[in-house]
Every structure is written in C-alpha cells, then in structure tokens.
Amino acid sequence: MQQYNHRQPLDPNSVFLPETPSQTAGPYVHIGLALNVAGLPEREHEIANVMAGADAEGQRIHLHGLVLDGNDLPVEDVLIETWQADAQGRYVTEFSFDNAFNSFGRAAPGMGVDRAGGWSFATVKPGRVGHPDGSEMAPHINLMVFARGINIHLHTRVYFEDEAEANQACPFLNRVPAERRPTLIATRSEDSQAGEPVYEFVIRLQGQDETVFFDF
Template sequence: MTNTADQTAAASTLVLPPSYAPAANSNGPVNAQRDFRDYRTTTLRNPKHDLHLIPQRLTELTGPVLGEGRVTADDANLTLWNGGEAVGQRIIVHGRVLDADNRPVPGVLLEIWQANAGGRYRHKVDVFPAPLDPHFNGVGRTVTDEQGRYRFLTIKPGMYPWGNHVNAWRPAHIHFSLFGRAFTQRLVTQMYFPDDPMFFQDPIYNSVPDGSRQRMVSEFDYASTEDNWAAAYRWDIVLRGAKQSVFEN
C-alpha cells in the first residue's frame, strides 16, 4: 500500500510520451499543410513558430477508461434521436482501423460528428438557413472490435456554404476522432464521399498532397448495403506506414 503523499507524487510525475520513428515503408508526411493560403482560417490559427514537445503527466498518459457498457450499440446509430427518426438517406459507414503492417487495432474509441441532410450542424454558431432536424443530433461513437472493425448507421450529410471564399461550399463529409490507450493518443481526420462535385474548390481537401487525397475518400460498398434500408460506404483508417490515412497535424 502507498500512502497519499506517494500517490500524489506519482500523479504529478512528468513523463515524456513515446516518440515514433517514421515507418520503414513510409513515403513521408501526407497530412494537410498547417498553413494553406487558400484555407483562410489557417492564417489565424496556425502556429508561427516551431512546435515544442511538452512533457505529459500521468493523467494525460492514462485512459480513456471506457468501461463495460459506457459505449453502447445505440451510440453508433445516429438515425434515431429525441423520440423520432432523422430525415435523409440512411447510410452505413464502416471499415477497419489498421496499423502499418495491415494488422487490426482493437479497442479504439471512434467518435464522429457531421451536418444533417440539409448541410447544417446542431451548433449555435451554425447560421446556415437550412432546417434543423429535430431527430438528428449529428454525433456518434463506437469502439473497434478484435478485428479492428467499426460500423455506424447515419444519414448522408449535405454540403454547406462556409464563407471561405466567394460561393464556397464544403463537400459532404464526416469528421472522425480516434482515441488510443491514452488521451495523448488522439488523431482527427475526415471522410469524404466518392465523386463529390465540390472537391475542385475545397481548400481543406486540396491542402493535402495530390497523391494522398484519395485516402480521405470512402468507397461505395454495394455488398454491405441493406435491402430496402440503407446504402453503404467503406473507409479503412491506417495509422502509420506507406498507406497512412490523412490526419490533422
């Protein structure tokens, strides 16, 4: 048994998080540029100086502790909320979380958020005059199984204007957040849909090197559609390596 003083000292210990050398089969960074001229808000929020690695405390290096029953099957169904069913085209979004060697990564907490079928978020700063769906909250979560698989049932989001430039429309997309075994192990990305007509003028999509953009685009998965119920899209997320997914820096 340790006394309270010992526990307090342990909890306040500074620890450097593990660092990873680039994977041997990596082709270099594929992430979006931090400061991209055509994406106007990066000018305001992009760091102007080199980033520094800050030592972490044990609180930040432990968790998230999900626990039995904290994430349920209902959390992955975005089509039912507030006593009713959301408006829009039902879609199944599924895939696997994989490491650099194509091995499944189980136990990853996946969280998503998105606009509704009319292209509006349930957020107080979203003033786009599309109707709010009273039965669509726009957020969901799940945990990958032993084979690294995840699955959401949701509504295909609409595109929306966002004021970045004249007549600027964001392609339909879903935001993804991935948590590993600690709060410092978090990755954020977004998934697009194939053949979106707004790819050509979306600076977020185009800030990614051309050879890596397709990694952000899901593929229509006819085999996983449900008859008379929902279409399906598959999107695998690769954490590292030559086929690494695109993440926010």
Template sequence: MPQELPYLKETASQTAGPYVHIGLAPGAAGFDIYDQELGHDIAGPDAAGERIRVEGVVIDGMGAPIKDVLLEVWQADADGHYAHPEGRGPVAPGFRGWGRAISDFATGLWRFETVKPGPTPWRDGRMQAPHLNLWIVARGINIGLNTRVYFEDEDNSADPVMNLIEWEHRRDTLIAKRSEDDGVVVYRFDIHLQGDGETVFFDV
C-alpha cells in the first residue's frame, strides 16, 4: 500500500473550459497547427444516406447560450453500422462515424454535417431508433455530459433507451426538430443544462 505523504495536498479541480479548445480544437483557439483538424469530417464523401446538418446551442440555468462548448458525436451510418472493428458490417470508405463540433464564440451556435444514421441493435437485440450520441464539455461543466439526439420524423416509441426515461415529457428533450434551409435538411437540437426543460443526460 502506498505511503501517504502529509505535505502533499489534493490537486484543485477545474472545469474544462476555456482551454479545452487549445488541446482538442486548436484552430478554434487561433492556433494553426493542422492542415485538417481531427473530427471535422464525420461521414466522408462516399457514405450513402440522407445528408443532414445538426445544430443548436447549449443553454445554461439562466437561459443564456454557453459560447465555449465542445461537442463530440459518435454515430452509425445509414445502414446502422458503426466504424468499429467489431461492428456488424463494413462502412463506406472515409466514414469515421465520429466528429467534433465547436460552438461559435459570438452566438454559441454549434453545428456539424453528416448522414442520418440508421437503426442499431441494443445489447439485448432490440432495435434502437436512429440516433446520435453526444458528449459535451464547456466551462462550468465539471464532468463531460452524455446525451442522445433522436429525430422527430422517426418512430422512437419502441427505442429501449428512450423507454428507460420514466417521465414521457422528458423524452421530448432528446428529440431534434426537422426543417430545411436552402435545400439542406436541418435538425435543431438545443441542450438545456438545468431548469424545467433540462435535457436528459446519461451516466455511461
């Protein structure tokens, strides 16, 4: 058992921002280090499926947008396959299924472009509705938050994860609203950290 040293004190804790961008998205922090930053291209040019844009803001407990947010997304392709060695099937060349988005420092708006995912199996074999997995970090968040994005034009009623949420009205906080912007399919997904409309977060 290691010996305790009484003169060593516990290191103070600190939230992720604003320095998280320097390490994970240096271009957004003003550092021109990479030709292409890791995480910008989620689907690649050859992936089949409906091309979509997902966007929104992260809103604090006072109702204001947080403007230094970093989000990571993990998703399946249009056939429900993940880009993983143990995945159910191959994905298109260049399909990473993972990406990183940074909020606009002036408005707090974040966005990324990808393909709409297909249904994927849950651990017990039941099918999950198409969804995106999000991880969120920002100043004021001590531990990264995990949530999901479902789509309002899909049947989410039998999704096994969605049905773990006891209160039905809280399930609505995971639904992205569909619209179009100059011919581009856009799903709006605002994330509320606190309050009556607090987004459902998962302990994973």
C-alpha cells in the first residue's frame, strides 16, 4: 500500500510526495552482532549468550527460547538481546568480560541450541527489582527482539512459572490483562543442563496467543 504525506504542500503548484520507505532490522543484524552465526571470524571478545560465569552468585539457569511468526514457523534470523538483574535484584551497569555476571547478553539461533530457530541464555535467576510505587516486581528478564520485517525492535519480558506468588503480586505484570499474562511466563522444563534448571519461552509475533510487547 502506497502512503503519502498528509500535510499540505507549501507550494500550491507542487504535488504530494510519497513517504520515504522504512528499513527493516534484518537480515544483516548478525553480521556485526553474532559473527559466528553469520559464518564470520569472531573477535577476541564477543558479547554472547553466557551471562553468568562459574563464580556468579545465585541459582544458575538456562533460558531456552523460540520466536514464531504468524504462521507458527520459527524465525531463524532473529537476534535476541537481554537485560536483567542479578540474584540480588541489582543491575550490573558496567559490562566487563571479567565480571562473574553481566546484566546484558545477546543470542541468536545456532548459539548452543540445535533446533530450528532456537536460542538460549546461560544466566542466573534474577532477584526481585523495586517498582516505582515502592513494591517489588516479580523476578523477570527483559528481552529485545530484532529480525527481518520488524521495523522497530520489540520489547517483552520473561517471568517464571515457579514464581507464582511473586507473579500474582507483581504491579507491572498485573497491568497486563489476565488472559494475556500466560504469554509472558516461561515454563520450567523437566530437563536440566549440568543439574541446572531449564526454562522454555516461546515468543509469538502474531496470531493466536501473540506475546505481549511493551512500549518502554
């Protein structure tokens, strides 16, 4: 569908000009941000999907995810960035490869997960973070989604099914209609990696059970 500038031209003899085309975020997002997925040589240090080192405080967990399009097919050129608190509910604002834990991570399909379109993070279960109203939010992980066809990256959150009491009291999660909240809950899998819990989270971009996205 062609779109036109709705404003009146300054020159009455001029014509309306078509809107400048927008540019999507993909498929080139991997070229500079996930070099190994793009088949390019990696740099000495890469921000990747391992956020918690061996000395990180707290319960180590694995978050396994999948992004599905409106036809329920995996989006294989997706890039996920995450931002979360540590086990004490504090954000690490200075990223360093020497940190035992970093609040920021980046993942793409092909980084440690074999299934089509699958991505993962090795991290710690976050602690509860304060809300502006003085209460505490339930443990959660913030995600940003980049992919071909998405003009502006999408924001969503991951909550945990085994934090039901905290979820029920969370002032942020309670702003989401009750019937939509399940789209933000990661399920705890019976599988484990090295004895560490695995949580499964599916992001649906469109259609039935579309994931809730936030305008942060």
